[in-house]
Amino acid sequence: MRPCLVVSFLMLPAAVLAQTPPPLSALAPDTLRQPVALSEATVTGYGQQLPLRRTAAAVGVIDAAVLERFPQNALTQAVNTLPGVRLEERATASYRLSVRGSTLRSPFGVRNVKVYYQGLPFTEAGGTTPLNLLDPSLIGRLEVIKGPAGSVYGAGTGGAVLLESRRPVPGQARAQVGFTAGSFGLRRTTAAVEQGTATGYVRAQYARQTLQDGYRQNSALRRGVLALDGEWQPADRHTLALHLLYTDLDYQIPGSLTRAQFEQNPRQARPATATAPGTVEQRAGYASRTALVGGTHTVRFSERLQLASTLYGTGSVVRTPFLIDIERNTLLGGGGRVVASYRTALAGRTLRLQAGAEGQTGFENSRNYQNRAGTPGPLRYDDEIRTSTGFAFAQADYELPADLLLTVGASYNRLRYRIGRVSDAAARPQGYELRRDFRPQLAPRVAVLREFGPTLAVYGSVSTGFSPPTDEEIRPSDGSLNRALQAERGTSYEVGARGKLWQQRLTYDLALYDLRQRQTITSYTNEQGVQLFRNAGTTRQRGLEAAVGAWLWQMVAPRSKPQAARSAVDAGTYGLRAWASYAYNHYRFGRYESGGQDFSGNRLTGTAPHTLTAGLDFSQARGVYLNPTINHQARLPLNDANTEYAAGYWTLGSRAGWRRTLGRLGLDVFGGVENATDRRYSLGNDLNAFGGRYFQPAPGRNFYGGVQAAVAL
Numbered sequence: 001m002r003p004c005l006v007v008s009f010l011m012l013p014a015a016v017l018a019q020t021p022p023p024l025s026a027l028a029p030d031t032l033r034q035p036v037a038l039s040e041a042t043v044t045g046y047g048q049q050l051p052l053r054r055t056a057a058a059v060g061v062i063d064a065a066v067l068e069r070f071p072q073n074a075l076t077q078a079v080n081t082l083p084g085v086r087l088e089e090r091a092t093a094s095y096r097l098s099v100r101g102s103t104l105r106s107p108f109g110v111r112n113v114k115v116y117y118q119g120l121p122f123t124e125a126g127g128t129t130p131l132n133l134l135d136p137s138l139i140g141r142l143e144v145i146k147g148p149a150g151s152v153y154g155a156g157t158g159g160a161v162l163l164e165s166r167r168p169v170p171g172q173a174r175a176q177v178g179f180t181a182g183s184f185g186l187r188r189t190t191a192a193v194e195q196g197t198a199t200g201y202v203r204a205q206y207a208r209q210t211l212q213d214g215y216r217q218n219s220a221l222r223r224g225v226l227a228l229d230g231e232w233q234p235a236d237r238h239t240l241a242l243h244l245l246y247t248d249l250d251y252q253i254p255g256s257l258t259r260a261q262f263e264q265n266p267r268q269a270r271p272a273t274a275t276a277p278g279t280v281e282q283r284a285g286y287a288s289r290t291a292l293v294g295g296t297h298t299v300r301f302s303e304r305l306q307l308a309s310t311l312y313g314t315g316s317v318v319r320t321p322f323l324i325d326i327e328r329n330t331l332l333g334g335g336g337r338v339v340a341s342y343r344t345a346l347a348g349r350t351l352r353l354q355a356g357a358e359g360q361t362g363f364e365n366s367r368n369y370q371n372r373a374g375t376p377g378p379l380r381y382d383d384e385i386r387t388s389t390g391f392a393f394a395q396a397d398y399e400l401p402a403d404l405l406l407t408v409g410a411s412y413n414r415l416r417y418r419i420g421r422v423s424d425a426a427a428r429p430q431g432y433e434l435r436r437d438f439r440p441q442l443a444p445r446v447a448v449l450r451e452f453g454p455t456l457a458v459y460g461s462v463s464t465g466f467s468p469p470t471d472e473e474i475r476p477s478d479g480s481l482n483r484a485l486q487a488e489r490g491t492s493y494e495v496g497a498r499g500k501l502w503q504q505r506l507t508y509d510l511a512l513y514d515l516r517q518r519q520t521i522t523s524y525t526n527e528q529g530v531q532l533f534r535n536a537g538t539t540r541q542r543g544l545e546a547a548v549g550a551w552l553w554q555m556v557a558p559r560s561k562p563q564a565a566r567s568a569v570d571a572g573t574y575g576l577r578a579w580a581s582y583a584y585n586h587y588r589f590g591r592y593e594s595g596g597q598d599f600s601g602n603r604l605t606g607t608a609p610h611t612l613t614a615g616l617d618f619s620q621a622r623g624v625y626l627n628p629t630i631n632h633q634a635r636l637p638l639n640d641a642n643t644e645y646a647a648g649y650w651t652l653g654s655r656a657g658w659r660r661t662l663g664r665l666g667l668d669v670f671g672g673v674e675n676a677t678d679r680r681y682s683l684g685n686d687l688n689a690f691g692g693r694y695f696q697p698a699p700g701r702n703f704y705g706g707v708q709a710a711v712a713l
Contacts (some may be wrong), residue, residue, distance in 0.1 A: 148465025185212025283374030
């Protein structure tokens with residue numbers, strides 16, 4: 001599909017919806033028969049807390065309504081409604097997140113993107129983000145800032161992700177339970193108790209998910225997540241928020257397949273060969289227990305000045321058997337963030353200032369043993385990894401004449417690794433130490449925005465960022481130490497426009513960007529399936545992102561009657577809405593030679609040139625709703641030489657159900673189908689894979705159904 005044709009399709013008023021669909025349900029039977037213009041949400045952005053219309057950056061928002069229109073066993077479908085953002089599930093609960101092409105260096109996990117959970121740094125000091133620790137039912141809002149966000153959030157050229165939990169309605173107390181069953185042995189149970197007040201809230205939730213069989217061999221899952229969140233105002237000018245997250249996670253890893261194996265039987269795990277065992281024989285998997293605890297204290301000295309201070313600590317025990325090794329890791333980490341915000345007037349116009357700092361430290365004891373059919377054999381390596389990272393930042397926003405907003409910000413970043421090899425059983429039992437001190441980096445950003453009323457706002461920005469190697473890239477799972485790997489550095493040029501038309505029923509959001517990156521990190525695998533990393537010279541990543549949509553028919557339920565019990569998603573609106581989001585990626589290597597081959601000018605490995613997601617949201621006054629969604633990804637190169645490609649695909653899914661309030665009880669009975677056409681495709685491919693083992697088959701046609709109930713207390 002040509003990009004010009006896709007953009008033309010997206011601009012059709014009859015086929016579009018806002019990038020962030022509003023809630024779906026109308027719980028009151030009596031309705032006000034007139035269209036309603038929903039208020040625009042405030043986004044955090046670069047810490048400015050401004051309406052999206054006034055934010056000079058490409059920002060995507062997913063709220064509870066978007067999350068509720070998809071199955072709750074994974075975040076994948078909801079996140080992929082954002083143009084330029086791709087979340088892939090290589091194995092059950094093994095996520096890989098890409099923002100504007102950062103898949104290249106992320107064979108697993110989340111890298112080159114900074115993630116915060118409830119305001120706490122969720123990305124570890126070593127640069128890796130364990131997104132699989134979160135259950136989708138915990139998330140009430142997800143905000144993605146695309147492009148280098150180092151001026152406020154530190155290292156990373158991909159962007160930043162801000163996660164918030166579900167927040168109770170003030171003045172309401174309720175208990176909620178849910179159950180879901182689906183194909184391949186899927187079982188989910190959730191329970192939550194919450195109370196909201198005018199000055200804070202408290203919420204406790206537990207979610208358990210199991211996958212007894214899985215679509216592929218060796219892909220079962222068990223995950224339990226407990227979350228406690230609270231916010232109080234002990235005094236008029238003080239607010240205290242506390243958060244606890246505990247996850248017990250255990251899932252199997254089926255491994256990658258060759259093209260022949262994928263076409264023959266996509267449900268098989270990686271089979272054994274004459275030279276290497278398979279993932280079933282080696283009981284490949286991942287098991288961890290992780291706790292995160294932290295809090296934020298905010299003090300408002302005046303209407304103009306406030307100070308927010310955050311402290312957190314985390315600990316994990318991880319056991320990972322794979323084809324050759326078994327890793328046993330113990331991780332401890334902690335850190336803090338402090339931000340001072342000040343608002344004043346300069347020459348009669350508003351000036352907002354913020355400055356702060358963030359620091360993180362981590363300690364990991366990592367032991368590698370030979371894998372003898374899932375049982376630890378002799379010790380191979382015993383490493384102690386110490387990581388410290390931090391940055392200071394400052395930013396100013398100034399309201400200029402002619403409805404102009406100028407933003408200027410910068411951060412100063414540092415990172416240091418200390419890897420002590422206590423034991424190298426094969427070569428140097430006495431051990432040694434590797435030190436990596438990355439040169440301090442300055443990451444500035446300048447942006448200008450101009451408003452032309454509610455129908456149009458345009459912006460332009462120039463931002464820089466850097467992304468140093470993570471500890472798992474310097475010390476991969478085979479225990480080798482990569483002493484030569486350098487940090488990525490990039491500069492992004494971006495222009496965008498957003499606004500509302502057609503009596504504010506139609507919204508649109510467009511962005512064009514050009515990211516020029518140096519020392520780009522790419523991944524490849526060796527014969528044992530171990531992911532290794534190297535610098536690939538330069539890349540140029542140009543793209544277009546579009547999200548447009550409209551209410552075709554919209555009504556609202558009145559708020560006159562008491563609503564003691566609410567469903568998981570409730571804003572009292574209903575109607576028919578259509579939406580679509582599209583991304584075009586023109587990504588190319590610059591000068592890049594490796595292993596005697598010249599890859600200069602080739603397509604960037606692992607990035608599709610076109611992605612499209614579109615859907616309809618229908619709901620009516622009696623509580624019936626239907627949410628069909630279609631996804632498309634064009635074919636993409638699997639190796640730097642561009643000699644192997646993964647086929648493009650279209651998939652179709654839908655959720656339908658009935659939501660209703662019956663006195664004090666709120667009910668949501670639902671069911672759905674994913675990959676309704678049973679399309680065979682690979683999601684989360686292994687890049688530059690040894691022996692052509694590129695493919696991670698995605699599930700075929702699958703069904704789910706369940707019920708969710710909320711009771712007012």
